[in-house]
Amino acid sequence: LRGARQSMLETDTSPLHREAEMRSSRSRSRSQSQGCRVSRSGSNPLPAIPPVRDYKQLGSRTKFAAAESWSDRFLSIFLIPIRALICFSNVTVFFLAYFGFMIPMLWARNIWPRLYWFYEGKLYRWLQAFIGYWGYTAGYDVYEFGDDISADCVDERTVVMINHQSTADVPVMMAVLQNKGVTSRKTLWLMDVMFRWTPFGIIGKMHGDYFIQQGKATRDKEIGRLKRHLREVYWDRDRRWVLLFPEGGFYHKRVESSQKFGEKNGFPHLLYTTLPRQGAVKAILDEIGPRHDSDSSSSEGQTRARSTSKLKLLKDTVDAIREKKYLKETRPPIKYVLDVTIAYPNGVPLSLATCAIGTREKCDIAVNYKLFKADEVPFHDDTKLRDWMYQVYKEKDEMLANYYAKGVFHDGEEGTRVEFSWPKIIGQYSFWFGSFIAQYYIYKWVILRVLGLVLAPFGLGF
Secondary structure, three states, X not given: OHHHHHHHHHOOOOHHHHHHHHHHHHHHHHHHHOOOEEOOOOOOEEOOOOOHHHHOOOOOOEHHHHOOOHHHHHHHHHHHHHHXXXXXXXXXXXXXXXXXXXXXXXXXXXXXXHHHHHHHHHHHHHHHHHHHHHHHHOOEEEEEEEOOOOOOOOOOOEEEEEOOOOOOHHHHHHHHHOOOHHHHHOEEEEEEHHHOOOHHHHHHHXXXXXXXXXXXXXHXXXXXXXXXXXXXXXXXXXXXXXXXXOOOOOHHHHHHHHHHHHHHHOOOOOOOOOOOOOHHHHHHHHHHOOOOHHHHHHHHHHHHOOOOOHHHHHHHHHHHHHOOHHHHXXXXXXXXEEEEEEEOHHHOOOOHHHHHHOOEOOEEEEEEEEEEEHHHOOOOOHHHHHHHHHHHHHHHHHHHHHHHHHOOOOOOXXXXXXXXXXXXXXXXXXXXXXXXXXXXXXXXXXXXXXXXHHHHHHOOOO
16 A cells, blocks of 8 residues: 555656655755765765655645744644634533523424424534634635535435545535535434544434444444434434445554455455445435335325315414424435545545644645435445445545545546635634623523522522
8 A cells, every 4th residue: 555655656746746846856956055975984975865854745744844934833833722722612612502502492392393403403503614614724725526516416315425534534524514505504424423422422412413333243233223213313304414434434444454355355456445334325225215206106195185174274384384394294315325535635634633733734635526316326235235335435546546646536627615704713703602601691690590499498598
């Protein structure tokens, strides 16, 4: 694998590579102008060696190492605790503020579910945005490539398959979700159970995300639980995108076993991805995927058969205001399967901590989209689905190879930068900090008054 990457880096013609070569050439020129080093014998001059960091490609170094002046180095160190404090507030202050907003709306969960999930979805989207801002504010720009999905699947029900390289994959996806309309607040994430009791995991559980217990011993049981969860949540809460990582783990943890498994069974030998697992994808498509025409037509017929009485019409109107009852009746299926490929500079992924603290030098992250119609995916047959997914990941692997060599997934294409408004970022942070402070005093007053009323008969009070 290292040999394959090295051979591609030697033939790299991307702008990042050319700039790194120019830096290295300038360094060698400076060294040559200062003369050659002399061997101990004094007879054979040895060429001067440029600094090691000049050989590293752009995007692979720390901000401290990439800084060209001591003032920049000092600034990179000075910003670390500030960014750490701000990001820590996302999982503490904003976490508490989220529940401060949700508690007064708990009454609507059963009485007016449509209002409740709209309200909850807005808060959920804002919290996702804060995680997406981490990389953007640190100088890690995300560029979108591939199929134009804005006109097709942005508001449609879609299964999203993402390659998994590091903990930074989630912030990257949360960044690109922010310009996807209502989909950004109507997602359903499939995550490892290890994230269940993290702050975002607790909020995700309330939102309807699903946490998978991996392992052969629980595989069949988990598939059944996933299907049941989809039946209970997907249409009731009007979810659109189901996001998952079919590889089942981080690339660096699975690549060796994946390649051995592929060689043993004659499957594709992948360098930059691992062979995906089709269990969760099949369960999703089996449960909420495309159905036979007879099933959909019968559901549509039931919704059309409405009583003409005024009382029934009034009841239907009230139900439509309370909840999207027609979704439960029609159960609109998954329409698309979206393959998402994330690429980091030089094949060196960022981490969640790097995005939060911003210790790595500024770089670009690429996201490629490839869209498939769900009814064209052979999910009814295990073997055909496996072969289809392996082919998708083989093409994904080839795209990553091209990106690491040339800086693009496909020759001649240009990416679209994901941008955020700085006034909006600052405004949202100010709003949530202000809300937390206001909630503290409001809930403190309410709790003290309630305790005073409870303890008053006993001669106690505040």
